[in-house]
Amino acid sequence: MPNDSQQDNCDIVSRSGDQGWFYSDTVKDYFFNPRNFMRDEEAYKDAAMGLVGSPACGDAMKVWIRVDPATEKITDCKWKTFGCGSAIASTSMLSVMVLENSGMTLKQARELKPQDILARLGGLPARKIHCSVLGDKALRAAINDWYRRQGKLEKVEEEHGRIIDSVAKVTDKDIEQAVLEGADTLEKVQAKTKVGTGDPSCLPEVEQLIRFYREKYLGSSPKVEV
Amino acid sequence: MKSIYLDNAATTPLDSRVLEKMQPYFSDVFGNPSSFHAAGLAAKKGVDAARKSIAALMNAHADELVFCSGGTESDNLAILGLVRTNKAKVKHVITSAIEHPAVLELLTHLQKAGEIELTILSVDKFGLVDVRELEKALRPETILVSIMYANNEIGTIEPIADMGRALLKWRKTHNTPFPYFHTDACQAAGVLDLDVEKLHVDLLTLNGSKIYGPKGVGLLFVRRGVEIEPIIYGGGQERGLRSGTENVPGIVGLAAALEIAQAEKEKENVRLTKLRDKLTAGLLKIKKTKLNGHATERLPNNVNISFLDVEGEAAVLYLDAQGIYCSTGSACASGSLDPSHVILAIGLPYEAAHGSLRFTLGHSTKPADIDYVLKVVPDVMAKLRHMSPVNLDMKYFK
Ligand code: FES
Numbered sequence: 005m006p007n008d009s010q011q012d013n014c015d016i017v018s019r020s021g022d023q024g025w026f027y028s029d030t031v032k033d034y035f036f037n038p039r040n041f042m043r044d045e046e047a048y049k050d051a052a053m054g055l056v057g058s059p060a061c062g063d064a065m066k067v068w069i070r071v072d073p074a075t076e077k078i079t080d081c082k083w084k085t086f087g088c089g090s091a092i093a094s095t096s097m098l099s100v101m102v103l104e105n106s107g108m109t110l111k112q113a114r115e116l117k118p119q120d121i122l123a124r125l126g127g128l129p130a131r132k133i134h135c136s137v138l139g140d141k142a143l144r145a146a147i148n149d150w151y152r153r154q155g156k157l158e159k160v161e162e163e164h165g166r167i168i169d170s171v172a173k174v175t176d177k178d179i180e181q182a183v184l185e186g187a188d189t190l191e192k193v194q195a196k197t198k199v200g201t202g203d204p205s206c207l208p209e210v211e212q213l214i215r216f217y218r219e220k221y222l223g224s225s226p227k228v229e230v
Numbered sequence: 231m232k233s234i235y236l237d238n239a240a241t242t243p244l245d246s247r248v249l250e251k252m253q254p255y256f257s258d259v260f261g262n263p264s265s266f267h268a269a270g271l272a273a274k275k276g277v278d279a280a281r282k283s284i285a286a287l288m289n290a291h292a293d294e295l296v297f298c299s300g301g302t303e304s305d306n307l308a309i310l311g312l313v314r315t316n317k318a319k320v321k322h323v324i325t326s327a328i329e330h331p332a333v334l335e336l337l338t339h340l341q342k343a344g345e346i347e348l349t350i351l352s353v354d355k356f357g358l359v360d361v362r363e364l365e366k367a368l369r370p371e372t373i374l375v376s377i378m379y380a381n382n383e384i385g386t387i388e389p390i391a392d393m394g395r396a397l398l399k400w401r402k403t404h405n406t407p408f409p410y411f412h413t414d415a416c417q418a419a420g421v422l423d424l425d426v427e428k429l430h431v432d433l434l435t436l437n438g439s440k441i442y443g444p445k446g447v448g449l450l451f452v453r454r455g456v457e458i459e460p461i462i463y464g465g466g467q468e469r470g471l472r473s474g475t476e477n478v479p480g481i482v483g484l485a486a487a488l489e490i491a492q493a494e495k496e497k498e499n500v501r502l503t504k505l506r507d508k509l510t511a512g513l514l515k516i517k518k519t520k521l522n523g524h525a526t527e528r529l530p531n532n533v534n535i536s537f538l539d540v541e542g543e544a545a546v547l548y549l550d551a552q553g554i555y556c557s558t559g560s561a562c563a564s565g566s567l568d569p570s571h572v573i574l575a576i577g578l579p580y581e582a583a584h585g586s587l588r589f590t591l592g593h594s595t596k597p598a599d600i601d602y603v604l605k606v607v608p609d610v611m612a613k614l615r616h617m618s619p620v621n622l623d624m625k626y627f628k
Binding site for chain 1: 539540541543544547548551560561562563565567569580581584616617618619620
């Protein structure tokens with residue numbers, strides 16, 4: 005459970021000095037001793053690459069992969085991250101996971117979920133969950149890039165959001181993002197996305213989606229205001 | 231492992247001399263100052279002496295001080311107390327974009343609730359409020375101006391006395407006692423002049439936890455004749471303005487801390503300024519860096535620098551691992567995932583807030599500490615930049 009990570013010793017206090025949070029030993033290890041980070045971009049010009057930015061906090065992440073075309077197994081994975089300790093530790097762990105046991109197949113890699121990374125890290129503070137989602141997205145983008153480079157366009161999977169509120173043009177992805185940024189109630193999601201302001205008839209579905217994503221990322225109970 | 235505490239703007243350790251003064255008031259002199267017996271009287275004496283001593287330091291009257299639980303409560307008492315006493319139909323308040331949340335959050339809340347009209351003055355690229363902008367914002371309905379004495383993040387010292395004079399002039403020409411002038415002096419109390427006559431302020435906030443005094447105690451100076459109503463009701467302590475049994479050891483400690491700080495400030499400021507400038511110059515040698523705040527109109531202990539392409543929380547953690555304690559204005563390090571409002575207010579882009587680090591020096595800071603920091607930071611920045619996919623152009627920040 006990601007929420008359970010908020011215990012033990014306080015490692016860092018936010019700039020306003022009011023809220024402590026805690027990283028597990030594994031997170032610290034993968035943050036202070038990053039695995040597989042990109043040291044020589046020039047040498048990877050030919051590798052497939054995915055780049056994503058996080059609208060939540062303005063961070064960016066790049067993932068490079070090399071793949072064996074015969075087996076479609078990932079043989080190399082490098083990354084660069086502009087982000088907090090959680091973001092660096094998550095990508096660091098992600099790169100280890102995709103390379104383990106002689107490498108994941110692209111299919112397996114696509115099935116990798118942020119929760120899997122979280123579990124291996126021993127959890128992250130609730131408000132840091134979105135940082136782990138970033139690496140996962142960058143990896144998916146890199147996989148698409150690889151298929152594109154191979155000319156296998158039918159294998160490219162673009163993530164399109166499904167429109168929930170057709171007037172305010174809000175998709176399920178927008179709601180997912182809002183929950184990841186800590187909006188765990190309808191009011192908070194509305195404050196971020198304006199969902200339902202155009203077409204209130206979608207609200208029951210929105211509530212359902214919030215519950216779904218809240219359970220997926222934050223555990224079931226609404227977290228205490230942080 | 232080394233431990234170099236460079237976060238004195240967050241809070242300071244308690245000075246041992248202050249602790250000594252406080253000690254008797256925990257178990258020996260423990261009475262309630264409101265009691266009539268000797269035990270109560272002894273406690274009351276302690277509070278009275280503290281009040282007198284602080285009043286003298288501020289060139290104020292003893293009956294102009296209201297003790298409370300700290301800076302946030304003092305800010306709230308000043309603002310809420312004044313706004314709620316005033317029964318005018320339209321109440322206008324002026325503040326700046328770089329105030330502490332204890333002021334800014336409260337005022338925006340009151341504005342949203344429809345209780346006040348609010349003007350938030352922007353600041354220049356150094357974080358200074360322009361006195362002429364303040365004058366332009368004044369309206370007949372303006373009841374309060376609240377501007378901080380010195381900023382907690384970038385250390386910029388505001389021209390409080392100039393603003394005070396401008397407000398006096400306005401009141402005279404408009405023949406009104408309004409607006410009153412409040413300043414949050416929490417960051418300034420240990421290093422700057424607190425003479426309320428020279429500053430021309432009507433309300434002033436300060437607390438113990440930033441001046442090597444105890445936490446959980448602060449005060450509000452309320453000039454004679456300025457009417458505010460309490461925000462806490464009860465037994466009527468502090469002339470009815472702050473009910474609740476007095477925090478006697480805290481109040482005694484606050485006075486002791488303020489006495490020491492004000493007596494030693496000249497010498498200590500010279501010492502700190504030297505160290506500050508050395509640290510600043512050394513850090514600016516690292517490429518793609520920028521000093522945030524004013525070069526000279528600045529608290530003697532504040533260094534705030536943006537390291538581009540680096541995220542602040544990661545940097546704080548790496549420095550923490552090397553025994554250096556500082557803080558950041560990065561969005562990632564705040565609960566709300568919002569970057570520092572102060573860094574944004576001085577006109578810098580989001581990315582500069584992201585990579586901003588604040589080092590605030592203190593009594594314990596020695597020249598060798600600065601040397602150590604200057605040895606460690608370049609390596610940490612090199613490592614984090616190595617891991618970063620971002621490569622911004624400095625021109626973007628000009
Ligand atoms: S990357 Fe910004 S909070 Fe983690």
